[in-house]
Amino acid sequence: VPGGSGKCKSIVEGLGLDAAVDPRDPELAKKLADACPKGIDVYFENVGGKVFDAVFPLLNQFGRVPVCGVIAHYNDVTPPPGPDRTGMILGGVLSICNVYVGLKIGWGLNMSITGILLAFGIWFTISRVSGGRVRMLNRLENNINQSSVSAGGAISSAGLVSAIPAVTILEGTVFPWWQLVLWLSTVCFVGIAIAMGLRRQMIINDKLPFPGGIACAETLKEIYNTGAEALARVKVLVIAAVVASTIKVLAIAKLISTTSLGIKVAGVPASNYLLAFDPTLMMMAVGGLVGLRACISLIGGAIAAYVVIAPWLVSSGRAALDKAAAAAHNASLPPEQHITPFAEWILWPGVTLMVVASLVSFSFSMPSILRSFRRTSGTESRADEGEVTRPWFFFSLALALVLCVILQTWLFGISWWAAVFAVLLSFALAVVAARVSGETNVTPVGPMGKVTQLLFAVMLPKNASANLLGASITSGAASQCADLMHDLKCGYLLGAVARKQVIGQLAGAIAGALVGSWFYLILIKDPKTMLLTPEWPAPAVAMWKAVAEVFQRGLESLPPGAETAMLIAAAIGVVLPILEKTIPKKAALYVPSCSAVGLAFVISGTNSISMFIGACVGALVTKFAPNWSTRFWVTLCAGIIAGESLTGAVDAVRLVMTGGK
Incomplete structure (x- = not known):
């Protein structure tokens, strides 16, 4: 690290060294790091100040620093505890x-x-x-x-x-x-x-x-x-x-x-089918990290699970609305006629889809x-x-x-x-x-x-x-x-x-x-x-x-009718991944994510809604502020x-x- 651009040039051209960095350069730290991609093993210190500040973060473990005329307080620096x-x-x-x-x-x-x-x-x-x-x-x-x-x-x-x-x-x-x-x-x-x-x-x-x-x-x-x-x-x-x-x-x-969506599903409030808005931010941040494609599949799976399948299960008597309703139904019936809450029933095709x-x-x-x-x-x-x-x-x-x-x-x-x-x-x-x-x-x-x-x-x-x-x-x-x-x-x-x-x-x-x-x-x-x-x-x-x-x-441990749902889910779990891997990449982007759809059957619809909101916000930020998104979006979500x-x-x-x- 010689003083002045002239000395740098003469050292590189005259002595054949790989690089020389001018300590007066405003980008000293960056240029020094670029010149030493694997860090610094030995540094002869007789300058102090900003040169020392630029070198020290690049020193390898057990790097040697012979000291001559260094500013006093640098000799008193206490290393942090082991990393x-x-x-x-x-x-x-x-x-x-x-x-x-x-x-x-x-x-x-x-x-x-x-x-x-x-x-x-x-x-x-x-x-x-x-x-x-x-x-x-x-x-x-x-x-x-x-x-x-x-x-x-x-x-x-x-x-x-x-x-x-x-x-x-x-x-x-x-x-x-x-x-x-x-x-x-x-x-x-x-x-x-x-x-x-x-x-x-x-x-x-x-x-x-x-x-x-x-x-x-x-x-x-x-x-x-x-x-x-x-x-x-x-x-x-x-x-x-x-x-x-x-x-x-x-x-x-x-x-x-948690706030009601203000809509009804099968004649009852949507919250009865685990669909609501959660004002806390964590699930939105998770959706922001997962991305829009997966979360579109997730919200689609939630609609299928909680707007279509769950109401049908309850209305047809194959499942109950909740544990209390299931207990009341099962009280006077033999075990083979017992039913479970719909949330336990739809879990089986969801798990099958994810596993397969x-x-x-x-x-x-x-x-x-x-x-x-x-x-x-x-x-x-x-x-x-x-x-x-x-x-x-x-x-x-x-x-x-x-x-x-x-x-x-x-x-x-x-x-x-x-x-x-x-x-x-x-x-x-x-x-x-x-x-x-x-x-x-x-x-x-x-x-x-x-x-x-x-x-x-x-x-x-x-x-x-x-x-x-x-x-x-x-x-x-x-x-x-x-x-x-x-x-x-x-x-x-x-x-x-x-x-x-x-x-x-x-x-x-x-x-x-x-x-x-x-x-x-x-x-x-x-x-x-x-x-x-x-x-x-x-x-x-x-x-x-x-x-x-x-x-x-x-x-026989499965709820009534779950075997058929699992077979359908397994077939989908075979077809969609094969389709995704074999068609052109641009077209594959439109193939639903089986993992996300299956997950929607296991978590509540409220969580799926939050993740979808987070993914949409992330997509908008990426579109309208790409530089900020690249630098800070993952950090924000974390x-x-x-x-x-x-x-x-x-x-x-x-x-x-x-x-x-």
Whole structure:
């Protein structure tokens, strides 16, 4: 970094150096970052001031800084706590968001970019308040923080919003906090161990894109090159969270409430068929992230479910309007003539549509599946400095196998051979999920779990616990494996140490298990009565429970007439994904999304309306303010979701402490 443009030119042209940056250039930080894409290992400091400020965020871990004549206070700067600790705290907190959202809509949200922005904003503020004596996280430290946050946020997909509640509903098994923490941490460790051995093959040799990792790398480069952009995003995130939290508080205080649509369905208010307007913002934000195409399918599914099918079921006597009406009808009739509330009846075709469509769509990933189990020809790359060595990889894999088998047999009474089979199958399916995620940016967590459920249905047809918990290993391992692969891709582009990312991922997963399990047990005291209701639809629980229930009890467990509806849904679930994959891309945009239509049958129509409104707002913003949308829309939605879900979490804790008052 010589002084003056003339010196820069002479050094590059005369001495043949790759680059020289003028410290007087107003874009010093950006040009320095562009010249050092993998960070800075050694910096000789004798300038201080803005040059030091530009260099420091780019310093790699353990970078060396010989100091000569530096401004005094720079020598007194205190480094922040390890990025894994920052990530553990944020990952634990954001795990609450995904448990809350997962029990509402059955999906989990990737928390990587949210974690990056929060960590940047927190340590920027601390650094400013301390007068610069506590420094910010640098770019690579924030990358490790991102790994921890995403791992903690993904804890819900290890079974906390699917298999665990389903087992409790079907078997009556109640899992204490310590068991959940042990189980979820071990399931996550299985996926993390697998990812250790895939990095070199998939990222370095095969050069799979892992688009989520690229997006995080670009975000990190952008916010550390131009701090103003990062601060603008953090402000949007915080303001959105505060607004959503305020509206949620008003709803909790009953100052605002769900509002009638002012229309009737089959002669009764639409609210009787779960159709109303919810003024809170979280579901609108989810719709804004999902997009207009999926939400058009969602609102279409809601109309079919709650305006067409549900009134017909009630009028024909095949289902009741609610639980009270069902109980009154069933009181004097034999069990074979009992009916269920319409919400329980329409769940079955909805679940069938989602399960069949996801498996058919996944079958189109067969080329990726085959590539997962063969080595590519060509030159094998050498191991990076800091890469997890093969001995550590095999040790971790063996440890994951042993721990997972022991916990299955000890905690859940599953046969040792079935436990071993579940883990080995999860090893293979996690590799498949990582490959598919690397090529498409979509991690097939649901289909992976369904494959395991189907195989366990053949091996142990009457054992619901083995069916559900074995499948939770597959889905949890697939989720953590793919998540870490995206993080490793980000780190590879930035020049991070892979070993430290793995440690950060494991730390975040443990934090997510600790906090997420605690929150789940506080929020859902009785899964049998609280879940599969309009307030907590828990679509993932409904899907996993339905599959296990059919294999355990047979078709006689279904409500009258549901078999025919399931067959029709299954046929649609086969035809539409095939149509979507085989017709031209432009025409495929008009094919309804089976996952969205099926989801509309499981969640309330009120939630579908909110998501559709959010998607419409997102489409309008994208059309009329494309630049603003690119910069801030995802951040805005993430802030709303975090604000409302965390406020809901605080209220759940309040209710426990005050005895429900």
